[in-house]
Every structure is written in structure tokens, then in C-alpha cells.
Amino acid sequence: MIKVHNLNKIYKSVHALKDVNLHVKSGELFAYLGPNGAGKSTTIRILTGLTQPNSGSVSLNGFDLKNSSIKSRQQCGLVPQSINLDQELSVYENLTIHGLLFRMGKAERNEKIEELLNYVDLSHRQQSLVKELSGGMKRRLMIARALMHSPSVLFLDEPTVGLDAGMRRKIWALIKKIQQQGTTIFLTTHYIEEAEFLADRVAFLDTGTLLVVDTPSNLMTTLGTWALDRLIDDKMEPIYFNSRDDANHYIATHKESFTLRRVNLEDAFLSMTGKKVK
Amino acid sequence: MIHSLFAVYYREMLIMRRRLTRLVPSWSVSPLLYLIAFGYAMGKHVEIDGHSYMEFLIPGLIAMNSMTQSFAIASEINIARFYWHIFEEIQAAPVSDFSYVAGEVLAGITRAFLSTCVILILGLMFGVTLSCNLLFWLAILLNSFVFASLAVGLAMLVKSHGDQVLLTSFVITPMAFLGGTFFPLENFPEWGQRLVYILPITHAAQAIRSASFGNIPPISSYLVLFFTGCIFFFISVLCVKKAKD
Ligand SMILES: Nc1ncnc2c1ncn2[C@@H]1O[C@H](COP(=O)(O)OP(=O)(O)OP(=O)(O)O)[C@@H](O)[C@H]1O
Ligand SMILES: [Mg+2]
Numbered sequence: 001m002i003k004v005h006n007l008n009k010i011y012k013s014v015h016a017l018k019d020v021n022l023h024v025k026s027g028e029l030f031a032y033l034g035p036n037g038a039g040k041s042t043t044i045r046i047l048t049g050l051t052q053p054n055s056g057s058v059s060l061n062g063f064d065l066k067n068s069s070i071k072s073r074q075q076c077g078l079v080p081q082s083i084n085l086d087q088e089l090s091v092y093e094n095l096t097i098h099g100l101l102f103r104m105g106k107a108e109r110n111e112k113i114e115e116l117l118n119y120v121d122l123s124h125r126q127q128s129l130v131k132e133l134s135g136g137m138k139r140r141l142m143i144a145r146a147l148m149h150s151p152s153v154l155f156l157d158e159p160t161v162g163l164d165a166g167m168r169r170k171i172w173a174l175i176k177k178i179q180q181q182g183t184t185i186f187l188t189t190h191y192i193e194e195a196e197f198l199a200d201r202v203a204f205l206d207t208g209t210l211l212v213v214d215t216p217s218n219l220m221t222t223l224g225t226w227a228l229d230r231l232i233d234d235k236m237e238p239i240y241f242n243s244r245d246d247a248n249h250y251i252a253t254h255k256e257s258f259t260l261r262r263v264n265l266e267d268a269f270l271s272m273t274g275k276k277v278k
Numbered sequence: 279m280i281h282s283l284f285a286v287y288y289r290e291m292l293i294m295r296r297r298l299t300r301l302v303p304s305w306s307v308s309p310l311l312y313l314i315a316f317g318y319a320m321g322k323h324v325e326i327d328g329h330s331y332m333e334f335l336i337p338g339l340i341a342m343n344s345m346t347q348s349f350a351i352a353s354e355i356n357i358a359r360f361y362w363h364i365f366e367e368i369q370a371a372p373v374s375d376f377s378y379v380a381g382e383v384l385a386g387i388t389r390a391f392l393s394t395c396v397i398l399i400l401g402l403m404f405g406v407t408l409s410c411n412l413l414f415w416l417a418i419l420l421n422s423f424v425f426a427s428l429a430v431g432l433a434m435l436v437k438s439h440g441d442q443v444l445l446t447s448f449v450i451t452p453m454a455f456l457g458g459t460f461f462p463l464e465n466f467p468e469w470g471q472r473l474v475y476i477l478p479i480t481h482a483a484q485a486i487r488s489a490s491f492g493n494i495p496p497i498s499s500y501l502v503l504f505f506t507g508c509i510f511f512f513i514s515v516l517c518v519k520k521a522k523d
């Protein structure tokens with residue numbers, strides 16, 4: 001589906017991506033996890049043809065991005081990190097323009113608009129101007145817009161950033177639903193729970209280097225299943241255990257105070273990079 | 279290609295329609311002030327080649343206005359690009375650079391035509407009727423083609439909206455005053471005349487004025503505008519690629 005080979009991107013002074021290799025399978029929900037400035041958005045911008053890489057190749061559904069960028073754009077839906085809707089136009093008009101840009105006929109467009117607005121729960125706001133919508137509504141509208149032309153891959157760049165927990169869960173459910181309809185999803189996030197909850201496979205990215213690609217459970221269980229946090233010099237230092245009993249035994253035999261919790265992706269990231277995702 | 283060209287154009291038209299109640303007054307204010315200050319108050323006793331100064335001034339204003347209004351598309355593009363990031367939405371769609379430029383240029387031309395109509399109506403209120411024949415409109419079309427194409431290209435090259443404002447005051451404002459819009463070029467020394475004939479606006483003002491008096495303007499003016507416009511247009515298409523990174 002998406003094949004990335006030895007991708008490099010260099011901005012004036014920043015080596016934003018270093019020899020990145022990826023292979024995203026069809027129908028998969030692939031999460032790209034990394035701290036600020038890791039190169040997540042840069043990767044998405046290259047995959048969607050918005051930015052040219054310095055070297056390396058990308059193919060989407062068998063189309064080489066270099067030679068057939070117009071054809072491959074038809075396959076992609078993009079929800080960028082910053083909101084890029086036409087604020088002075090209505091919800092309906094924003095979707096219509098997108099449909100026109102992707103060469104959809106009028107009947108097809110209107111049918112899809114109705115279906116998608118239902119889908120993201122915005123039917124009642126069809127005629128509202130975008131600037132009158134809340135942040136969460138705008139995010140959902142961006143997702144609906146990206147789905148207008150029925151792309152086979154959907155790129156979501158931090159789709160829940162700045163939203164409250166309730167809205168975040170709503171959007172997660174929506175993303176799951178989109179995947180179930182057969183769309184391949186490439187998602188970037190720096191929310192651990194988001195990757196854990198949604199992803200079939202997770203890639204860790206740190207300052208332009210791809211560290212590892214695996215399923216969330218594989219990544220976590222290499223460390224253990226339970227963790228004890230203890231405070232050492234004002235820093236939380238986790239110790240990992242394979243079972244709850246082992247952890248409890250450790251607590252019983254040591255004097256310090258601990259917090260017991262399950263191992264999460266943050267631990268996996270921390271153990272690989274020595275730093276936290278957030 | 280036509281599809282995506284239309285999409286780009288349609289978007290600009292929807293935005294313009296939303297703002298029309300603010301745009302029409304803004305299109306009328308400065309021409310109205312020029313007409314009152316120069317045409318009515320100062321130019322009462324001035325006569326140029328058998329025409330009242332008012333009659334001389336209005337075609338000049340139309341030339342100037344079709345230039346500034348078609349060039350104004352650059353601000354729209356930049357606001358969409360730097361503040362709203364809409365440019366990315368269009369770039370991620372299967373829209374060729376050519377269609378994008380063509381759609382924006384067409385929007386600029388439409389804007390120029392609408393603002394021309396506003397000036398013609400103002401002219402009527404001052405009792406001036408011009409001959410709005412095919413050659414008159416063709417000159418306006420070519421003039422706005424030149425400046426809308428220039429606008430799209432420059433909009434792609436600037437790095438911020440502030441640069442854009444700077445460009446307008448250095449490129450457009452001098453042309454507005456020097457290109458034979460407000461006074462006959464015969465008042466210039468010969469070297470000065472030769473210089474201003476490099477500017478496309480001079481040809482536009484001449485053709486629009488001559489056509490609106492019912493004369494046949496020199497075909498060379500139309501050719502100059504047409505070829506300048508084509509050159510700007512194709513440079514703009516190349517500039518879109520530059521804007522992507
Ligand atoms: N247009 C640009 N010009 C110069 N440097 C850039 C540009 N875009 C990104 N960078 C740099 O490339 C690196 C990766 O940026 P990128 O936006 O891909 O990070 P990210 O992982 O998406 O981060 P965030 O979580 O903050 O969105 C950063 O060091 C950034 O400063
Ligand atoms: Mg980012």
C-alpha cells in the first residue's frame with residue numbers, strides 16, 4: 001500500500017528525516033508516534049506530495065509518487081495538523097469545493113456530503129459558517145472533507161490535538177469506523193493512549209530516525225506487563241515485571257513507596273530513547 | 279483540467295459573494311474621491327483633446343482599477359496561504375499548477391470586471407456616458423489578465439503577507455499614477471514617455487480611453503498586453519512549484 005524507501009528530508013539546518021523505511025499494509029491502521037519535531041508532519045507532507053524529499057522513493061498503491069503525483073493524490077485523503085478550512089464559507093460549501101477539486105459530479109457530491117455529515121454528526125450544521133463551529137466540530141469536518149473523494153489511504157496528522165477527552169474518544173470511534181470500511185489509515189500522534197487504542201502497528205520516530213515498527217502489544221511486552229514507578233532524585237524511574245505477583249513481591253520486600261500500573265507504550269518509547277514522547 | 283480550474287475559481291467566487299456587501303463600497307470609495315477631487319473640483323475648466331477632464335479621467339480610473347483589483351487576488355491568495363493554510367488543501371488535490379493559476383487569474387479578472395461596472399455607474403451619476411464597446415471590454419480583460427497573472431506569481435514568491443503589502447506599494451501604486459491614468463502623457467518629456475510605454479498599464483489606459491471615446495485603439499497595445507500577460511502567466515505556473523516547500 002504505502003512503501004517508503006530510504007527517505008531523507010533536509011531543511012536548511014535540520015535533517016528532518018534520516019533514511020526512513022516504511023511499509024504500511026492495506027487496511028492497516030498505522031500510527032506514527034514521536035515527540036515534537038520528530039518529523040511526523042514532514043513524513044505526511046512528503047507522502048501526500050506537499051513537500052519534495054531530498055532523496056528516497058515513495059510509492060502509493062503501486063504509483064510512484066514522483067511520476068504520477070496527480071494520480072496518487074486521488075488515492076489520498078489528508079487531515080493536516082493545523083485547521084485549513086475556509087472559515088468564511090459554510091460547511092456545505094467547504095465540502096463542495098473539495099468534491100470539485102477531486103472531480104466529483106454534482107449528484108455524487110451531494111450524496112456523499114449528506115452521508116459524511118451524518119457520519120461525523122454534523123448534519124444539523126450544514127449551512128453554518130465554519131468560523132461558527134467549535135474546535136471539535138472543525139476537526140470532524142476536516143475528517144469528513146478528507147473522505148469526500150473516497151480515498152484508499154487516509155492521512156491523519158494529530159487529529160485530536162487540543163480536544164477534550166470526550167471529543168477525543170468520539171474521534172477515535174470515528175477513526176475505527178473508517179478503518180472498518182476498508183480504508184488504510186496513517187496516523188501521527190504524540191498521545192500514547194491514542195496509538196495504543198487505535199493502532200495495529202506503531203512506529204517510533206525520534207529526531208528524524210525511525211527506531212522500531214511493531215504492534216503495540218509486542219512493543220510493550222518486551223519490557224514486561226506491569227510497572228512500578230518509584231521516585232529517584234525527583235525523577236520517576238519505572239521497574240518492569242512480567243506479572244502482578246512479581247511486582248507485589250518487590251513492593252513487599254522494599255521500603256520505598258511505589259505506584260503500580262500496567263506497562264504502556266510510553267515505557268517502550270522511554271526505554272528506547274531515554275526520553276518521553278510528551 | 280477544466281474541472282479543477284473551475285473548483286479554484288468557484289471557491290474564490292463563493293468567498294467574493296460573501297463579502298460583496300463590503301467589497302462594493304470599497305470599490306466605490308476611492309474612484310468616487312478621485313472623481314470628486316480631480317474630476318469635479320479641479321478639472322472643471324480643463325479640456326483634453328476635446329473631452330472634459332471628467333471624460334478623460336474615468337477611463338483612466340477604469341484602467342487603474344482593473345489593475346489594482348485584479349492584482350488584489352494576490353492578497354486573497356496570501357491570506358488563504360499564510361493564515362488559513364488553504365493552499366495545502368488545493369495542493370493535496372489532483373489540481374495541476376496550470377489549473378490553479380488559471381482559476382485564480384480568472385477570479386482576478388472577474389473582480390476587475392465587477393469593479394469596472396461600479397465605476398461606470400459612478401460615471402453615470404456624474405453625467406458621463408462612455409462607449410462600452412467590445413474593444414473597451416477586451417482592453418480591460420487583457421489588462422486584468424496581465425495583473426492577475428503577475429499577482430499569482432508574486433503571491434507564490436513572497437514569504438509573508440507583509441511582503442505582499444510592500445510589493446503592492448512599490449509595484450502597483452507607482453504604475454497607477456504614471457501610466458497615463460490621470461494626465462495625458464504628452465505632458466511628459468520624450469524620454470519619460472518612452473519609459474512609461476514599457477509599462478503595460480500605459481497601453482491599457484490608452485486602449486481603454488480610446489475605445490471608450492468610440493475610436494479604434496492601436497492594435498499594438500492589445501498585443502503588448504496579451505503577450506505580457508502570457509509571459510506572466512507561465513512564470514506564475516512555474517512559481518507554484520517554488521511555493522510548495
Ligand atoms: N518548512 C520548514 N522549514 C524548516 N524546517 C522545518 C520546516 N518544517 C519542519 N521543519 C523542521 O523539521 C523538523 C520536523 O518537523 P515536523 O513538523 O515534521 O515535526 P512533527 O513530528 O510533526 O512535530 P509536532 O509534533 O510538533 O507536530 C523540526 O525540527 C522542524 O523544525
Ligand atoms: Mg506535526
